[in-house]
Amino acid sequence: DQQVKQNSPSLSVQEGRISILNCDYTNSMFDYFLWYKKYPAEGPTFLISISSIKDKNEDGRFTVFLNKSAKHLSLHIVPSQPGDSAVYFCAASANHNAGNMLTFGGGTRLMVKP
């Protein structure tokens, strides 16, 4: 049973446009959500996170939106750049303050075309 799902395995966007990556979850105990970016031959790199008490968190070109009632979060990248091309994973944890494990979605491969 996949508790965190990313239904789009890939996404192609033109440089300068907005990239929207989506993620759905089923476990209502999740209280912290994160996005990671992964290049080939590298480990995942933390991008941005959001606590369940918020519905939006912004950091530069990256914004994460959380809709708890829909159990849905999304990552917006604007403007998209070719260097953003990578695989993006959303992740969730329950009882974040205890440092608990992360549950990952299947990933979305983003391709930003020049």
Next chain:
Amino acid sequence: SAVISQKPSRDICQRGTSLTIQCQVDSQVTMMFWYRQQPGQSLTLIATANQGSEATYESGFVIDKFPISRPNLTFSTLTVSNMSPEDSSIYLCSVRDLNTEAFFGQGTRLTVV
């Protein structure tokens, strides 16, 4: 943030042999995690390794196959034992302390032939 050195970065191994992957962190951390990423798949947690206690394994993973050591707060090893081609994956070490994000090593790409 934590800087994690993981080695080897890649290896090609014969079936039936074992490989030990090392993970070194530049600071003391309570929790270390080992993940596996099979080709085209997401990251799956193998086990949680806390210093001073036995590792806690997730469903589908057992200590005999994936023994883990955690001798101190900055180091851990994962051994992939009696390997078969199905063990070909990327293995990732991760650290996470209270109220922090999780950080990852660069991964070990294992190919079993």
